[in-house]
Amino acid sequence: MIRAAIGVLAVLSAPALLGAGGAPQAGTAAAGWRTFAGTWSARGPRQTLPTGAGHSAAIVHLSGAVVLATKDLGGGMLGEAIAFDDGQNLSVGRAVWTDARGDHIFSELKGEPVATGRRVVGTITGGSGQYAGVTGDYSLTWQYVAQDLDDVVQGRAVDLRGRLRKGTP
Amino acid sequence: MAPAMITAVILVTWFVPPPEGLTIQAWRLFALFAGAIVFVVANALPILTASVIAVAAAVLSGLLSPAKAYAGFANGTILLIVLAFLVARSVVKCGLGARIGHLLVSRFGRSTLGLSYSIFLVDGLIAPAFPSNTARSGVIFPLAFSLADAAGAKPGDDSRRRLGSFLMFSGIVSLSLSSALWLTAMAANPMGAEIAKRFGVEIGFGSWLLAASVPTIAGIVLMPLVLYRIISPELTSTPEAPAAARLALARLGPLRRDEIVVLVAFAGMVSLWASAASLGLDSTAVAFLGLGGLLASGVLTLEDIRHEGDVLATFIWFAVLFTLSSQLNELGFMGFLGQRLAEAMGGLSPVVAGFALLAAYVLLHYVFVSQTAHLLALFGVFLDVGVKLGVPAAPLAFQLLFATNYFAAITPQGSSANLLFAGSGFLSQRDLYRLGAVSTACTMLIYLVVGTPWLRFVLR
Numbered sequence: 001m002i003r004a005a006i007g008v009l010a011v012l013s014a015p016a017l018l019g020a021g022g023a024p025q026a027g028t029a030a031a032g033w034r035t036f037a038g039t040w041s042a043r044g045p046r047q048t049l050p051t052g053a054g055h056s057a058a059i060v061h062l063s064g065a066v067v068l069a070t071k072d073l074g075g076g077m078l079g080e081a082i083a084f085d086d087g088q089n090l091s092v093g094r095a096v097w098t099d100a101r102g103d104h105i106f107s108e109l110k111g112e113p114v115a116t117g118r119r120v121v122g123t124i125t126g127g128s129g130q131y132a133g134v135t136g137d138y139s140l141t142w143q144y145v146a147q148d149l150d151d152v153v154q155g156r157a158v159d160l161r162g163r164l165r166k167g168t169p
Numbered sequence: 170m171a172p173a174m175i176t177a178v179i180l181v182t183w184f185v186p187p188p189e190g191l192t193i194q195a196w197r198l199f200a201l202f203a204g205a206i207v208f209v210v211a212n213a214l215p216i217l218t219a220s221v222i223a224v225a226a227a228v229l230s231g232l233l234s235p236a237k238a239y240a241g242f243a244n245g246t247i248l249l250i251v252l253a254f255l256v257a258r259s260v261v262k263c264g265l266g267a268r269i270g271h272l273l274v275s276r277f278g279r280s281t282l283g284l285s286y287s288i289f290l291v292d293g294l295i296a297p298a299f300p301s302n303t304a305r306s307g308v309i310f311p312l313a314f315s316l317a318d319a320a321g322a323k324p325g326d327d328s329r330r331r332l333g334s335f336l337m338f339s340g341i342v343s344l345s346l347s348s349a350l351w352l353t354a355m356a357a358n359p360m361g362a363e364i365a366k367r368f369g370v371e372i373g374f375g376s377w378l379l380a381a382s383v384p385t386i387a388g389i390v391l392m393p394l395v396l397y398r399i400i401s402p403e404l405t406s407t408p409e410a411p412a413a414a415r416l417a418l419a420r421l422g423p424l425r426r427d428e429i430v431v432l433v434a435f436a437g438m439v440s441l442w443a444s445a446a447s448l449g450l451d452s453t454a455v456a457f458l459g460l461g462g463l464l465a466s467g468v469l470t471l472e473d474i475r476h477e478g479d480v481l482a483t484f485i486w487f488a489v490l491f492t493l494s495s496q497l498n499e500l501g502f503m504g505f506l507g508q509r510l511a512e513a514m515g516g517l518s519p520v521v522a523g524f525a526l527l528a529a530y531v532l533l534h535y536v537f538v539s540q541t542a543h544l545l546a547l548f549g550v551f552l553d554v555g556v557k558l559g560v561p562a563a564p565l566a567f568q569l570l571f572a573t574n575y576f577a578a579i580t581p582q583g584s585s586a587n588l589l590f591a592g593s594g595f596l597s598q599r600d601l602y603r604l605g606a607v608s609t610a611c612t613m614l615i616y617l618v619v620g621t622p623w624l625r626f627v628l629r
Contacts, residue, residue: 039504039508039550040504041501041503041504041507041508041546041550042504043495043498043499043542043545043546044499063499063500063501064498064499064500064501064504065190065191065501065502065503065504065505065508066501067190067504067505067508067509068190074189074190075188075189075190075509076189076190076191076501076505077190077192077501078191078192078194078195078500078501079501098192099190099192100186100187100188100189100190100191100192100193102192102193116367143367143549143553144363144364144367144549146360146363146364146545154542154545154546156504156549156550158553
């Protein structure tokens with residue numbers, strides 16, 4: 001039984017299956033735009049500071065899998081973000097996505113607080129390696145954000161949709 | 170599997186390029202983590218050895234920064250386990266454990282099976298007041314250990330080792346089932362209910378209890394029998410035991426000073442743990458207070474603490490595995506694997522997809538060292554994919570939430586609530602993984618066979 005369970009896990013974790021998305025492939029958009037869509041499951045520490053009237057400002061450092069349903073940017077990336085959330089109506093931050101080769105996409109984040117149902121918009125400002133010089137934008141909505149007992153939050157963003165291309169927007 | 174072969178597989182995995190969508194760090198950390206677990210399951214290395222080698226490799230190769238790699242050593246829940254070990258020692262040392270053991274044997278001790286049912290019964294009744302199943306394990310473990318002691322099972326003595334194993338693993342399975350019975354019996358349950366709300370599934374205290382009642386009670390009735398058949402304790406029928414226990418109780422006489430101190434300390438800790446959520450108290454601080462009281466009263470001494478080497482070993486290996494698993498999550502491995510696995514079930518019929526999602530969700534607990542982390546990383550993903558494949562949201566949500574509790578038994582590190590029993594001296598690593606796999610499979614079967622029609626009935 002144990003061997004069978006490990007065998008199943010080993011098979012499941014094999015690169016071939018991991019790489020097989022099974023998701024629909026979006027077409028490449030006009031004017032050199034490459035579109036992408038997917039989800040982002042992220043986890044990380046949140047430090048808070050009560051700012052009165054029941055509000056708390058927070059610094060959130062999230063990290064997790066950006067899983068893309070489209071193939072233009074590969075199957076997915078590691079998504080990391082650090083953001084300041086004023087606890088009322090604004091969050092700003094920076095995000096770095098890293099692919100399997102170690103190439104990065106950099107973006108600026110702006111939107112609503114990091115909380116369930118809230119929306120964030122990202123502006124892609126550049127990258128490294130194969131993404132050097134890219135620009136673009138994307139948005140996502142937090143399907144849920146929950147805090148565990150150790151001031152660590154975990155959330156899942158859905159409706160992650162965006163586009164990018166080489167050169168200025 | 171030979172250690173050389175396991176090492177070779179780890180090395181090959183290390184140098185294979187990661188699957189598209191994962192970073193090299195996530196892939197290599199997975200190779201180390203999975204390699205450590207395989208070493209333990211194959212009985213090639215003790216869990217402490219495999220864990221410390223894995224974390225050393227992760228830091229020295231630059232995969233993890235030292236600050237991240239050692240973060241588990243400052244985790245409150247892991248500290249709570251260490252403290253619960255020490256507090257449990259006082260129950261045994263002062264003789265209160267033997268008294269409780271004799272008392273329970275006098276009521277339930279006509280058979281070994283009856284002792285197991287007494288553990289499930291006590292745990293099931295106190296569970297709704299304990300949002301931390303780790304804290305609850307600090308109450309159930311001394312009870313199970315005292316029962317084993319009263320039945321003549323001692324760690325290191327092979328004559329009744331299987332009896333001790335049976336009662337210890339009864340404690341592990343009992344905690345997993347009692348957590349599934351009540352919304353408030355495990356910290357992650359309310360979080361899961363909150364996420365389920367995003368999919369239109371409203372879960373409250375009453376609706377959880379109603380949905381969980383029949384399959385969980387079936388589990389509580391059947392699982393002691395299953396463990397009894399698998400473990401085959403040396404002692405089965407003991408019709409004379411209740412009378413002998415009553416005699417032993419009479420010989421013990423009234424409570425002694427140390428027993429009263431431990432009883433008061435324990436009652437205080439249980440009361441504070443039970444009200445920790447409503448009073449905003451930290452469960453670990455409550456355990457520190459209890460340990461402080463026991464040390465100050467002289468019931469526990471520094472000499473006693475010095476002899477608890479097993480506690481240090483448990484603290485180290487669990488903190489290491491906890492950290493490696495958390496970092497795998499933050500490096501995107503868990504989210505990526507869960508999402509891809511769930512998506513791979515596209516095209517299956519809703520019924521088959523529902524079962525396949527549940528099975529995959531349970532099996533993935535092999536790579537998690539926390540029930541809460543597993544739920545937060547994958548519950549929403551699996552529910553989302555299931556709903557898109559046409560699986561009804563409410564039954565799937567309940568089945569996944571119940572699984573979040575019962576899969577705790579699948580590995581010794583599957584829940585911090587297992588650690589006291591795993592470190593009892595009655596269960597070998599091989600026992601823990603073998604019994605964990607079999608008992609989790611049986612529990613899943615019970616929840617599927619009994620729970621599926623029951624959920625269809627109550628969710629109409």
